Amino acid sequence: MTSPLSLRAMTASDVPEVARIETTAFSTPWSEATFRSLLERSGVELWVAEWGGELAAYAILWRVRDEGELANIAVRGDLRGRGIGSRLLSRMLKVAEDSGVRSLYLEVRESNELAREMYARRGFQEIGVRKGYYEGPREDARVLKKSLEGA
Numbered sequence: 001m002t003s004p005l006s007l008r009a010m011t012a013s014d015v016p017e018v019a020r021i022e023t024t025a026f027s028t029p030w031s032e033a034t035f036r037s038l039l040e041r042s043g044v045e046l047w048v049a050e051w052g053g054e055l056a057a058y059a060i061l062w063r064v065r066d067e068g069e070l071a072n073i074a075v076r077g078d079l080r081g082r083g084i085g086s087r088l089l090s091r092m093l094k095v096a097e098d099s100g101v102r103s104l105y106l107e108v109r110e111s112n113e114l115a116r117e118m119y120a121r122r123g124f125q126e127i128g129v130r131k132g133y134y135e136g137p138r139e140d141a142r143v144l145k146k147s148l149e150g151a
């Protein structure tokens with residue numbers, strides 16, 4: 001049986017739906033204009049997942065030399081819990097590694113247990129806390145790092 005999931009690079013025509021998912025996933029969402037400008041920038045990887053041909057998720061990675069940051073990853077609300085986020089995360093780790101990233105960082109809300117566990121299972125380690133980093137509601141961010149060297 002073929003999987004309904006496919007992963008590909010984001011294009012400009014994906015931006016409205018990506019921005020819509022963003023507003024449902026984050027309390028201070030990025031605008032369509034932000035996604036469009038990221039598509040123009042070098043050193044930024046924007047990926048989407050399709051589920052049965054529909055846009056289901058996206059992820060963004062930026063890199064400077066051998067350091068990278070996994071900026072946003074979100075799955076459409078009604079399609080969560082089917083392994084889409086996990087598969088997209090695996091792809092982003094591979095993309096990072098292939099582009100020469102050796103240290104990958106991300107921030108996650110303290111209360112986002114599902115995401116924190118997903119990252120911990122992939123070998124991300126907590127290296128710090130940013131106090132009051134998030135708004136709506138105000139909350140600390142855990143800063144995580146994964147070393148990709150030899151991974």
Ligand SMILES: CC(C)(COP(=O)(O)OP(=O)(O)OC[C@H]1O[C@@H](n2cnc3c(N)ncnc32)[C@H](O)[C@@H]1OP(=O)(O)O)[C@@H](O)C(=O)NCCC(=O)NCCS
Nearest residue numbers: 025073074075080081082083084085086107108115118121
């Ligand atoms: C976090 C998020 C990206 C995960 O995507 P998803 O497609 O729902 O997650 P998956 O179905 O791939 O599950 C991820 C992992 O959690 C586990 N999981 C999923 N639902 C679970 C549940 N209800 N209870 C326990 N574990 C669960 C899966 O087994 C999977 O484990 P794995 O990493 O070992 O494969 C998604 O929930 C989301 O978009 N959340 C809102 C935005 C967000 O918080 N982004 C992260 C910001 S740092």
